[in-house]
Amino acid sequence: MVRYAMRRILWGVLMLLVVSAVTFVIFYLLPSGDPAAIRAGRYATPARIAQVRHQLGLDRPIYYQFWLYMKGLVFHFNFGTSFKTNLPVRDTLFARLPVTFSVAIGAVIIWMLIGIPVGVISAIKSRSWLDRATMGASLVAISAPVYWLGLIALFLFAKDIGVIHLFGGANSYVPFTQDPAGWFSSLILPWFVLAAAFTAFYARMVRGNLIETMSEDYIRTARAKGLSERRVIFRHGLRAALTPVVTMAGLDIGALLGGAVLTETVFNIPGIGRLAYDSITGSDLPMIQGTVLFGAFFIITANLIVDILYAFLDPRVRY
Amino acid sequence: MSTPELIGRDDELVEEISAPDAEVIVGRSPWQLFWVRFREDKVALASLGVIGLIVLIAIFAPLIVKAIAHPPSAEYPQALDPRFGTPSGPSTTFFFGVDKVGEDVFSRVLYGARVSLEVALISTAIAVAVGVVMGMIAGFYRGVTDTLISRFIDVMLAFPVLLLAMGIASACSFGNGCLHGLIQPGVPTVVAVIAIINWTYIARIIRGQVMSLREKEFVEAARASGAGDIAILFREILPNLVAPIIVYTTLVIPQNILLEAALSYLGVGIGIQQASWGQMLADATPIFNTAWWYFVFPGAALLITVLAFNLLGDGIRDALDPRTVEVT
Numbered sequence: 001m002v003r004y005a006m007r008r009i010l011w012g013v014l015m016l017l018v019v020s021a022v023t024f025v026i027f028y029l030l031p032s033g034d035p036a037a038i039r040a041g042r043y044a045t046p047a048r049i050a051q052v053r054h055q056l057g058l059d060r061p062i063y064y065q066f067w068l069y070m071k072g073l074v075f076h077f078n079f080g081t082s083f084k085t086n087l088p089v090r091d092t093l094f095a096r097l098p099v100t101f102s103v104a105i106g107a108v109i110i111w112m113l114i115g116i117p118v119g120v121i122s123a124i125k126s127r128s129w130l131d132r133a134t135m136g137a138s139l140v141a142i143s144a145p146v147y148w149l150g151l152i153a154l155f156l157f158a159k160d161i162g163v164i165h166l167f168g169g170a171n172s173y174v175p176f177t178q179d180p181a182g183w184f185s186s187l188i189l190p191w192f193v194l195a196a197a198f199t200a201f202y203a204r205m206v207r208g209n210l211i212e213t214m215s216e217d218y219i220r221t222a223r224a225k226g227l228s229e230r231r232v233i234f235r236h237g238l239r240a241a242l243t244p245v246v247t248m249a250g251l252d253i254g255a256l257l258g259g260a261v262l263t264e265t266v267f268n269i270p271g272i273g274r275l276a277y278d279s280i281t282g283s284d285l286p287m288i289q290g291t292v293l294f295g296a297f298f299i300i301t302a303n304l305i306v307d308i309l310y311a312f313l314d315p316r317v318r319y
Numbered sequence: 320m321s322t323p324e325l326i327g328r329d330d331e332l333v334e335e336i337s338a339p340d341a342e343v344i345v346g347r348s349p350w351q352l353f354w355v356r357f358r359e360d361k362v363a364l365a366s367l368g369v370i371g372l373i374v375l376i377a378i379f380a381p382l383i384v385k386a387i388a389h390p391p392s393a394e395y396p397q398a399l400d401p402r403f404g405t406p407s408g409p410s411t412t413f414f415f416g417v418d419k420v421g422e423d424v425f426s427r428v429l430y431g432a433r434v435s436l437e438v439a440l441i442s443t444a445i446a447v448a449v450g451v452v453m454g455m456i457a458g459f460y461r462g463v464t465d466t467l468i469s470r471f472i473d474v475m476l477a478f479p480v481l482l483l484a485m486g487i488a489s490a491c492s493f494g495n496g497c498l499h500g501l502i503q504p505g506v507p508t509v510v511a512v513i514a515i516i517n518w519t520y521i522a523r524i525i526r527g528q529v530m531s532l533r534e535k536e537f538v539e540a541a542r543a544s545g546a547g548d549i550a551i552l553f554r555e556i557l558p559n560l561v562a563p564i565i566v567y568t569t570l571v572i573p574q575n576i577l578l579e580a581a582l583s584y585l586g587v588g589i590g591i592q593q594a595s596w597g598q599m600l601a602d603a604t605p606i607f608n609t610a611w612w613y614f615v616f617p618g619a620a621l622l623i624t625v626l627a628f629n630l631l632g633d634g635i636r637d638a639l640d641p642r643t644v645e646v647t
Contacts, residue, residue, distance in 0.1 A: 015473065015474065019474055019477050019478065022474060022475075022478075026483075026486055026487055026490055027486065027490055030490050030491060030497045030498060031490045031491065031493065031497065038493065139626060139629055139633075140622070140626060142629065143622055143626040143629050144618075144625075145580055145581065145584075145600070145618060145621055145622070145625075147581070147584055147604075148600060148614065148618035148621065148622070151600070151603070151604065151607050151618070152614075152615075152618075154608075155607060155608060155611060155614075255479055258479040258482060259479070261481050261485070261585065262481070262581055262584070262585075265584075265585065266604065277485075277585055280586055280587055281586060283493060285489070285490070288489055288490075289486065292482045292483055292486045295479030295482045296477050298479075299477050299479060303477070
């Protein structure tokens with residue numbers, strides 16, 4: 001077990017290094033434009049641009065730039081300095097993290113609490129009218145653009161401009177430590193909007209898994225020995241059907257911690273996703289690069305945790 | 320009845336076998352089987368009809384707009400409120416109202432279908448082509464080749480999809496585009512970004528399928544009769560991959576339509592020269608509380624298109640025997 005975990009962790013670290021290198025390629029090698037010109041501003045003189053280029057180290061050979069970049073990342077966790085605010089990208093990202101975490105956690109709770117029961121009911125009443133209706137609705141939820149749902153939610157329910165004045169609207173985010181009630185009210189709409197597609201996806205996944213599990217031999221055995229249908233479904237069927245769901249949830253949470261870009265943008269919540277959006281508008285390349293690396297970091301870590309937990313629960317994985 | 324010869328046809332015998340009460344057994348190709356099942360699926364047929372309609376609208380958008388609406392980029396200041404300059408809602412002249420500079424939302428929604436389908440279809444085609452080739456190479460040659468390709472896919476999958484897309488799109492959107500002007504800002508960049516993000520998934524699926532196919536007897540037979548690697552890959556293995564490729568393609572097109580719209584919404588998409596649904600939703604956001612028509616119609620167009628493709632994808636997957644085609 002320990003050997004397996006060590007191997008997975010080493011692999012995760014290696015992944016982080018490679019991901020950093022690929023990010024370097026995207027942001028340093030792909031563009032044909034000159035980052036120094038962006039950094040220097042619109043009305044900079046050629047001399048000023050040259051000076052900025054020197055400051056950024058862009059006049060050095062590419063392998064030396066790569067070395068500096070990797071050294072900064074690995075030893076100092078240095079993501080560079082924002083073109084716009086002149087603050088270290090790392091500090092800005094960490095300052096935004098609690099906000100993104102707030103958005104993610106509520107959405108996760110909602111989609112697990114709604115998605116799993118809906119999926120179970122649909123599977124039990126498979127091919128019934130109810131099943132068709134919920135599965136149809138779930139496909140609509142998956143197909144709808146999340147920022148469009150956000151606009152509709154704001155239009156209908158926002159406190160300031162909505163048809164029914166109910167919850168906090170866009171721009172209403174306040175940190176939990178400042179005003180818990182305001183925090184909650186401002187996040188209700190984003191939570192439901194973000195959770196919509198996930199709920200639908202999880203409901204469909206649970207339904208599919210449970211239907212497949214219920215045709216297994218050991219379920220027939222459980223029925224044959226006279227267990228109640230309720231017990232067969234919940235004790236025997238659901239347990240197997242939910243394992244992949246938990247795995248999936250771990251990975252989705254990891255991805256969401258990198259920033260729910262569209263939801264945060266439409267509700268103007270100052271998380272990492274909104275930061276990425278604002279950085280794009282301002283061509284703030286180091287900041288965008290930082291959000292990409294940060295997001296990848298969470299995805300790799302989530303993968304790692306899920307894999308190790310999985311091996312812990314199911315010894316067959318530890319080959 | 321005389322004893323029939325074993326070789327050659329005996330009409331009397333044939334008649335006897337296919338006697339009126341015996342059920343006629345007809346040999347059906349996999350495609351006929353697919354069609355028989357697909358035909359029964361009314362939802363899938365309806366969604367196919369809707370997609371056909373959307374494609375026609377996209378193709379004939381200029382004609383439709385010319386006949387009953389206004390050019391998509393022409394501004395009609397008279398449709399704005401004279402006092403506040405706010406846009407006016409749906410009317411008999413402007414079916415979907417006008418936007419904040421007085422452009423016809425109806426025309427722009429129609430033209431938006433062109434961009435949406437064009438980008439989604441081209442990028443999906445590229446991603447599938449690259450993914451299939453890479454997946455076939457990895458699955459067929461295994462060993463070091465497979466390790467290299469598979470690990471590279473792992474790395475690609477470790478990136479957050481939308482942030483990576485935004486990163487590449489923004490890195491390519493200034494100066495002369497990417498790779499010294501090879502990928503220009505605008506449509507080519509968006510197509511490239513979506514293709515880069517998508518090929519990995521199909522490559523993984525194809526790799527798995529090829530790994531089991533390459534051990535089959537028909538591959539061995541082909542090899543025994545002197546076929547080379549290329550011939551085996553494209554003549555023997557590829558035809559067996561058609562079903563998963565079709566299923567995957569129809570399921571990924573709607574995702575790519577959404578991805579294109581999301582990139583345009585975030586300001587790293589097609590650009591403002593062309594009307595696109597995501598761009599319209601971005602423009603509608605600052606004034607969405609006063610001009611509901613401005614965000615409702617492009618969003619609804621997006622929803623209907625994506626939903627139709629999703630329903631079609633589900634139908635095709637079900638019709639192509641879900642047991643043999645595992646797409647997760």
